[in-house]
Amino acid sequence: MKKIFKWLGIALIALIFIGTFVFLYQKSQPKEDEYEICTVALKDLEKTTIVTGKIVPRDEVSIKPQISGIITELYKEAGQMVAKDEVIAKVKVIPDMSNLSSSENRVKLAEITLRQAQTDFERMKNLYNDKVVSAEDYEKSEVALKNAKAELSNAKDALNIVREGVSLSNAQMSTTLIRSTIDGLILDIPVKVGNSVILSNSFNDGTTIATVADMSKLIFRGNIDETEVGRIIEGMPVEITVGAVQDLKLDATLEYISPKGVESNGANQFEIKAAITVPEGTTLRSGYGANAEIVLEKAMKAICVPEAALEFNGDSTFVYVMTDSLPKPAFQRTAVKTGLSDGINIEIKQGLKVGQKVRGILKIEEK
Numbered sequence: 312m313k314k315i316f317k318w319l320g321i322a323l324i325a326l327i328f329i330g331t332f333v334f335l336y337q338k339s340q341p342k343e344d345e346y347e348i349c350t351v352a353l354k355d356l357e358k359t360t361i362v363t364g365k366i367v368p369r370d371e372v373s374i375k376p377q378i379s380g381i382i383t384e385l386y387k388e389a390g391q392m393v394a395k396d397e398v399i400a401k402v403k404v405i406p407d408m409s410n411l412s413s414s415e416n417r418v419k420l421a422e423i424t425l426r427q428a429q430t431d432f433e434r435m436k437n438l439y440n441d442k443v444v445s446a447e448d449y450e451k452s453e454v455a456l457k458n459a460k461a462e463l464s465n466a467k468d469a470l471n472i473v474r475e476g477v478s479l480s481n482a483q484m485s486t487t488l489i490r491s492t493i494d495g496l497i498l499d500i501p502v503k504v505g506n507s508v509i510l511s512n513s514f515n516d517g518t519t520i521a522t523v524a525d526m527s528k529l530i531f532r533g534n535i536d537e538t539e540v541g542r543i544i545e546g547m548p549v550e551i552t553v554g555a556v557q558d559l560k561l562d563a564t565l566e567y568i569s570p571k572g573v574e575s576n577g578a579n580q581f582e583i584k585a586a587i588t589v590p591e592g593t594t595l596r597s598g599y600g601a602n603a604e605i606v607l608e609k610a611m612k613a614i615c616v617p618e619a620a621l622e623f624n625g626d627s628t629f630v631y632v633m634t635d636s637l638p639k640p641a642f643q644r645t646a647v648k649t650g651l652s653d654g655i656n657i658e659i660k661q662g663l664k665v666g667q668k669v670r671g672i673l674k675i676e677e678k
Contacts, residue, residue, distance in 0.1 A: 347671035348633065348640065351663050354615040356653045358608040360542075362583065364533020366553065366599040368524035369586075372493050375517040377486040379509045380404045382502050387521070389500050393491045399500075399521050400489040402508060414470040421463035428452075428459035495525040498597055529587045529595060531563055531603050534580035537572055542607045544568075549585045550604045553595065563587045563603070610651040613658040614665060619672040621649070621657065630663065631670035642670050 384401035387393055435452035438444045499522045502508065511517030531551050535543070545568060551561040563585035572579035585603060589595060622629045628649055631642035647662030663669070 346640075348668050349617050349620055349671040351614060351616055351659070351665055351667045351669060353612045353665055354656055356610040356613050356615065356651050356656060356658055357606050358651055358653055359604050359606050360535070360539050362533040362535050362603040362605065364531055364583075364601060364603060366529055366551075366587070366595055366597065366601050367532050368495075368498075368526055368597055369528040369530050370493065370495070371498070371522060371524040371597070372495075373519045374399060374489060374491060374521045374523060375511045375519055376402055376489055376508050377510055378402060378404055380487070380507070382504050382506045382508060382520075385500065385502075385504055387497055387500065389497050391497050393495065393497055393523060395492065395494050396490050398488045398490055399497070400502070402487045402489060404487060405507075414466070417466040418463070418470050421459070421466040425456075425459040425463050428456040432456040489520045491521070491523050493523055493525065495523045498522045498524050524597060526595070526597070527589075529589060530566075531583075531585040531587055531601055533583055533601075533603055534573075534575065535583050535605075537579040537581065539607065540568065540572075540581045543583070543605055547605060551585070551587060552602045552604070554600045554602070556593075556595070556599075559593070561587050561589065565605070608651050610658050613650065614660075614663055615656040615658055616663065616669055617671055618652055618655060618657045620669050621647075630659075632663070633668040633670065640670075 380402040382400055383403045385399070386401075387397075387399045393399065432452045432455070435444060435449050439446065439449040500520070501522075502518065502520055506518075508518035508520065509515065531549070543565060545565055547565045549563040549565050551563050553559050553561070565583060565585045567582075567584035569582040572581045574580075583603075616630060620630050622631070622644075628647055629644050630647055632645045633640055634643050635641040645662055648660045650658030650660045652658070
């Protein structure tokens, strides 16, 4: 009985050894690679580039005060429509002490001049009635009196503008009322009641009371790399995709290419602008992120094969054309001349015909 178990054990060990040997031998044998077979066909190819940018209004205006002061009233909010010359805010004037003192002195001087002119006129009038002076001298004194009255009125008006920001002769044109300069949508009002504001001058830009834009005229603004800017021209069609609005694509026309590049992350970028056609009923907001797709090149009804079917050797390009399919596929290495590629398919300008079959990419066995 023991001998039987002994021989069974020896047989089992032998079977395991032989099975392992056979398995390793089979694994060591080279396998023939299998490739996908592709058919040469006619296709329309496009080479495009994607430019990242934003949707912005064509006309965006910063409303600034004409005087320095404090915001006392805000009549509008961001998001509201505003008409040209409509009041957005009111400013209480904080007069400049130097200008105030100068204006007060001008009023005092004008009052003194008027009193003297009035006295001279009365004296000249009596002398003229007594036939002592000529009509010409009388008329001169009368003109001097009128000029003195006009100067006093102007001085008081200038003093009131310095104090209150309002002209006595034209209160409707008050500089304390901040008005919109265009029709449009208020994008932002960065000030609050009680904030101090300053007027724009040669030393500073002044305080922005509101930002107003015409949202009916929008443009795409982005930057394109220097390697592609030479392929685009003004007037080219552009397709805009807005990230915040799903399934929305807008037609646009390239209208501006910056003549000067700006370095960004080690590469030169050129600003571009495209006029957007906004469909009726579509609402877009200023600052939406967007992508612009620009077609750089086209090849219509081109003879194409998958780009993965190509083999490169120096300056030459080859494909493997199938010459026989039985008993197994046979291929002939053929030189070709390539053209436009869209990254997946490539145009074959010379060397292939429609309907021919070529060796494609290598099939990978799933484990």
